[in-house]
Amino acid sequence: MLTPEFVQELLTDLESDRIERTISTNNTDKFAQAICAFGNDYPGHRQPGYLIVGANDDGSLSGLQVTDELLRNLAAIRSDGNVLPPPAMSVEKLVLPQGEVAVVEVQPSTVPPIRYKGRVYIRIGPRKGIANEQEERVLSERRASLLTTFDAHPVPEASLHDLTMRLFDEYRMQTIDAEVIAANHRTPEEKLASLRCFDLTAAKPTVAGVLLFGTNPRYFLPGAYVQFLKFPGPTMTDRPDDEKEISGDLRFIVETMYQKIVAHNLVASTQGEGFRDQPRPDYPEWALRELFHNAIIHRDYQSTTPVRFYWFHDRIEIQSPGGLYGEVTAATLTRRNSYRNPVLAEAMKSMDYVNRYGYGIQRAQDLLAANGNPPATFDIDDKVFLVTIHKRAA
Structure with missing residues (x-):
């Protein structure tokens, strides 16, 4: 649980790339982009990131009164389906000597990259930005060392030829921002890996890739x-x-x-x-x-x-x-x-x-x-x- 003392330290640390402060209370896009970037943890801190609502860039408070509606709106970002896969996060109201803030604590994801509305956001120093192809590849490769769920594991017996790429292309159009698709020049393996359907390290489709796009998923997963x-x-x-x-x-x-x-x-x-x-x-x-x-x-x-x-x-x-x-x-x-x-x-x-x-x-x-x-x-x-x-x- 966050404490006022710890949040006070966050407010005064003006150089950290794990903290974003904002005085906005209704900019859902800004909130979600920050949550996405913290979840991706591109710098590799393996520590939580913090979005502090009600604070200026210099760490001073804006005089915000944190309402239940604001807390509900922040918490809803986790489950509204725009940030995928859903981030591990918590939302709290903290009362400090100089006023109130709402704090979103975001844990680094074990299945990056995380996307918001089809785009991958990362922290680049003290600011956030959209990941390029190489940065997305780094996140995809990092996932191989963080695997915790069976659907993200590679299927040793499968190959790219066991997938129907037409089905994947249809799915990709529903998942990735159209401008991102038009701009990239990735191989089929890299495209699949960006959506956790291919393991670049093992050079094999994942369980999810076989289940979603396999020509015969039951051959590899008999209970499917x-x-x-x-x-x-x-x-x-x-x-x-x-x-x-x-x-x-x-x-x-x-x-x-x-x-x-x-x-x-x-x-x-x-x-x-x-x-x-x-x-x-x-x-x-x-x-x-x-x-x-x-x-x-x-x-x-x-x-x-x-x-x-x-x-x-x-x-x-x-x-x-x-x-x-x-x-x-x-x-x-x-x-x-x-x-x-x-x-x-x-x-x-x-x-x-x-x-x-x-x-x-x-x-x-x-x-x-x-x-x-x-x-x-x-x-x-x-x-x-x-x-x-x-x-x-x-």
């Missing part, structure tokens, strides 16, 4: 598929009405599951306002999507077990291997988020499958309640994450 079963009754003793093993690149899997959801989700008409019929599905489609996304993003891809999507007469069960991850517990499921696969989480956001980070389960519960369904229930241990969505009563 979805087992879909639709049963006519409440148990698995009946013969399925529909069954399919859905494998391929991540986008194909997601889009195919959407088709299954639409095909099997019965919609009834109920009387709404003004005596007009109002369509009411057995399950709100977007709730099913959110909970399926959660299974795809957070599953353990080292497991040979698939994601299971079982549709019964009275409920749907979505089961994924891996259990909870990081600091998330069953009690904090809707309030905290830790990413087993941060590169995949970033990709799902960039491809518009996810609106905001950390809100999927909460949003699904809200949609279920609005449709008249009971709340989804969770059965979680260290190996399996099972969510059950109950059918709306007739």
Whole structure:
């Protein structure tokens, strides 16, 4: 936790490149660029960076009164999906003898480069700027020594020929600023590496690269598929009405599951306002999507077990291997988020499958309640994450 004494030291250190001061309270672009630059830690300090709101360049305070709205807006930068992958940061209000400040502490990322709206920002001495191609390469190579998540690891058996570059180019257009794309002259390997889909040191695609753009991801990751079963009754003793093993690149899997959801989700008409019929599905489609996304993003891809999507007469069960991850517990499921696969989480956001980070389960519960369904229930241990969505009563 930050202390007034420590922040006072930050204010008086006018030479450090780990500190940015501003008197602006609503310049979100400036805030996000600073957070992005601190997260990238281009100088290699391996120490946090600090954005201090309410301070002049000379360290004096501006007389700002720190409001809850300002703190919420600063904290929202972490999860609004514009800074990718999401930075590790905290926001605090500090009361000093000479006034108030809001301080954002940003930890150096273990999966650089971090981008804000498709651009990589870094600290260059006391100022920030946009990284050039060589600086981005330095960050990409540094990531190899900082790997902590499985999706960023290289796949030893894979090569560039195992990826569909057309899919990557489409994804890159959604993720990288168009001017940056037009200006660069990188090799295919360097383009992939800039989005954590290729390991330049190992000269191999990463797990995320294979899952997102692989011609046959299941060959390298045997559990990378979805087992879909639709049963006519409440148990698995009946013969399925529909069954399919859905494998391929991540986008194909997601889009195919959407088709299954639409095909099997019965919609009834109920009387709404003004005596007009109002369509009411057995399950709100977007709730099913959110909970399926959660299974795809957070599953353990080292497991040979698939994601299971079982549709019964009275409920749907979505089961994924891996259990909870990081600091998330069953009690904090809707309030905290830790990413087993941060590169995949970033990709799902960039491809518009996810609106905001950390809100999927909460949003699904809200949609279920609005449709008249009971709340989804969770059965979680260290190996399996099972969510059950109950059918709306007739």
